[in-house]
Amino acid sequence: MKLTAETLNVVDKLIHVEATREDLKDQFETAYRFYRSRVNLPGFRKGQIPVDVIRQRFGHDIELEEIQKELNKVYKDQIVREHNPMGETQLTKLQWEGDQLSATFKIGISPNVKLVDLTKLKVPKLVHDVTEREVDEEVQRALEREGSTEEVDEKVTKEHVVIVDAQSLDNKKKPIEGQVDKDQKIDLSQSGAEEFLKNLKGKKAGQSVDMTVKSGKEKDRFRVTINKVLKKLPAEPTEEFCKKQSGDQASTLNELKAHFRSQMQMYFDQTSDRLFQQDVIEVLLNAHEFQTPEVFQDQIVEHALKEYKEKQGDKLPETFDEQAYRESQKEMAEREARWVFINKALQEKYDDIEITAEDVDQELEKMATSYGLTVEQVKGFYTQNTSELENLRNKIRDEKVFAKLESEIQIKEMDKDAFNKYKEKENK
Numbered sequence: 001m002k003l004t005a006e007t008l009n010v011v012d013k014l015i016h017v018e019a020t021r022e023d024l025k026d027q028f029e030t031a032y033r034f035y036r037s038r039v040n041l042p043g044f045r046k047g048q049i050p051v052d053v054i055r056q057r058f059g060h061d062i063e064l065e066e067i068q069k070e071l072n073k074v075y076k077d078q079i080v081r082e083h084n085p086m087g088e089t090q091l092t093k094l095q096w097e098g099d100q101l102s103a104t105f106k107i108g109i110s111p112n113v114k115l116v117d118l119t120k121l122k123v124p125k126l127v128h129d130v131t132e133r134e135v136d137e138e139v140q141r142a143l144e145r146e147g148s149t150e151e152v153d154e155k156v157t158k159e160h161v162v163i164v165d166a167q168s169l170d171n172k173k174k175p176i177e178g179q180v181d182k183d184q185k186i187d188l189s190q191s192g193a194e195e196f197l198k199n200l201k202g203k204k205a206g207q208s209v210d211m212t213v214k215s216g217k218e219k220d221r222f223r224v225t226i227n228k229v230l231k232k233l234p235a236e237p238t239e240e241f242c243k244k245q246s247g248d249q250a251s252t253l254n255e256l257k258a259h260f261r262s263q264m265q266m267y268f269d270q271t272s273d274r275l276f277q278q279d280v281i282e283v284l285l286n287a288h289e290f291q292t293p294e295v296f297q298d299q300i301v302e303h304a305l306k307e308y309k310e311k312q313g314d315k316l317p318e319t320f321d322e323q324a325y326r327e328s329q330k331e332m333a334e335r336e337a338r339w340v341f342i343n344k345a346l347q348e349k350y351d352d353i354e355i356t357a358e359d360v361d362q363e364l365e366k367m368a369t370s371y372g373l374t375v376e377q378v379k380g381f382y383t384q385n386t387s388e389l390e391n392l393r394n395k396i397r398d399e400k401v402f403a404k405l406e407s408e409i410q411i412k413e414m415d416k417d418a419f420n421k422y423k424e425k426e427n428k
Contacts, residue, residue, distance in 0.1 A: 001074060001101075005083070011109050011293045014092070015079050017071065021099035027066045035062060067096055071103055079105060086110050087296035108293020113345040116287045121409040123279050126272040126419040130264045138260050139253070142245050143234035152231045156200045161187050163228040164200075169221040173210060183227065196224070205229050275419075277402050280409070284342050285335055292337035300333040301326050347397065350404045355393050363396055 001023055006014040021028075036054050037047045044053070054062075071091070079085065085107035093104035149161055156162060164186060168179035188197045199209045208225040235241055242256040250256040305325065309316055316322070347353065361375075364382070368375045382389040414422060 001070070003074070003078060009291055011111050011291045012295075013083065013107050013109060015083070015105040015107060017074060017101070017103040017105070019070075019101040024063075024066065024070065024101070027070060028063055031062050031066045032059075064096060067094075067101060067103075075105065079107065083107055083109065085295075087293050088299045088302075090295055090298070106295055108295040110344075111290050111292060111341055113288065113290060113341050115342075115345050115349060118405065118408040119410070121283050121287060122412060123276065123283050123409055124412050124414050124419060124422055125276045125279075126268075126416065127413040128268045128272070128416045130261050130268060134264065135257050135261050138264065139237070139257060140234065143237065143241075144232050146235040146241060146244075148233045149230035150233060151228050153204070154229055154231070155202050155204055156188065156197075156226070156229055158188050158197055158201070159232065161185060161230040161232060162196075162200060162226055163230065165225045165227060167223045167225070169210065169223055171221070173221065173223075175223065200224065200226065273402075276406075280402060280405055281339055283409075285338055288338065288342055290338065290341075292334060292341060296337050296340075297330070297333040300336050301329045304329050304332070343398070343401065346401050346405070350401060353397060353400045353404070355396050355400075359396050360389075360392065363392060 001017055001019040004016045004018075006016060008014060032051050032054050035058065036049055036051055039049060039054065039058070040046055041049055041053070041057070071094075075089065079089075087108040089108075090106040091103065092106045093102065095102040152160075154160070162185075164184050166181045166184055168176045170176055186193055186196050188200070195211065195213055199211050203209060203226055205226050205228055208223055210221070210223050213220045213222075237253045237256070239251045242250045242252060246256055246259040250259045305322070308325070364378045365375055367373075368378045371378070382392065
């Protein structure tokens with residue numbers, strides 16, 4: 001066989017493979033003898049069928065099967081050894097005509113990533129200590145959730161719950177038949193109810209308001225009719241209430257506040273770490289521009305498509321445009337591919353990172369606490385799923401990489417308000 005490499009760019013190559021029937025003669029003859037001893041044909045004794053008959057009846061399929069085997073062998077023995085491809089190599093051409101084989105592999109080559117001076121990178125980080133006011137507000141929300149309501153003849157305020165009918169309207173503000181949501185319950189103090197509060201504030205039961213709400217580039221129009229205005233009647237902070245809200249960790253109001261504070265602080269810290277990692281990745285991506293193999297990007301898109309299909313019950317909708325979906329995922333795939341190679345370069349830089357048994361045990365304990373399981377139950381899951389255990393080890397390694405990065409890059413700590421303003425400005 002003759003192999004020829006064609007360089008498309010620094011990370012993509014085509015490997016052309018050419019061969020003749022003479023080159024593949026031995027493999028074909030061995031295959032024909034193999035099938036001769038196993039095929040049953042009317043009019044012939046088993047094992048006594050002439051090779052020419054086998055060739056005439058099954059030759060094309062047998063030869064294609066042997067060609068595939070030979071190409072796999074060439075790939076493993078020659079292409080992998082010489083080019084060290086990464087990602088899922090693609091066989092883009094396979095032609096067997098006129099006793100001539102012509103095949104092409106598309107392979108990816110790992111880019112050479114040279115890390116920038118990390119000490120010059122600047123990344124914001126959310127730093128927040130839970131306040132007494134936030135704890136009190138969380139307690140009040142819990143009391144309201146466990147409490148009840150009573151109907152009142154009052155003007156709507158932020159402290160009310162309203163029961164409404166929402167009738168969809170067309171562009172001329174005419175009701176759309178059959179498109180009405182009846183008796184929708186809206187707590188106007190909750191996040192996400194701001195638009196309803198803005199339009200319903202000061203109104204009373206029986207009154208209607210036309211609203212227009214933006215949904216992406218579209219506008220949804222509907223008429224909201226207030227059926228009832230409800231006043232909240234919070235529960236009492238009894239021992240039973242405190243135990244229920246804390247999972248039996250607190251029996252008094254002060255103990256419940258301490259429990260809430262601990263849980264809220266843990267949430268903020270975890271959120272801060274997650275957002276910090278996202279911002280670090282964004283800064284690193286912006287600081288490193290390089291090409292990544294197309295086959296690797298295609299692999300990422302294929303994985304995204306597989307996940308989407310699984311969410312649809314392993315059946316894509318009839319109207320689903322697969323080509324359009326693949327196109328829409330290209331930018332994401334390119335960025336994710338670049339991050340994979342940047343992360344690899346970081347792990348090579350921080351080659352002193354080790355994943356110990358203690359690290360894994362600590363992570364398992366965190367997961368057990370988070371999911372309300374025993375450590376042994378979590379360990380049992382990972383013992384039976386070795387691929388998930390490897391994913392867990394990679395997660396720990398990534399966290400250690402970010403810890404190393406945190407000691408090198410310039411971090412600008414921001415309180416909650418400053419961080420939210422920074423994000424709003426960034427997203428404009």
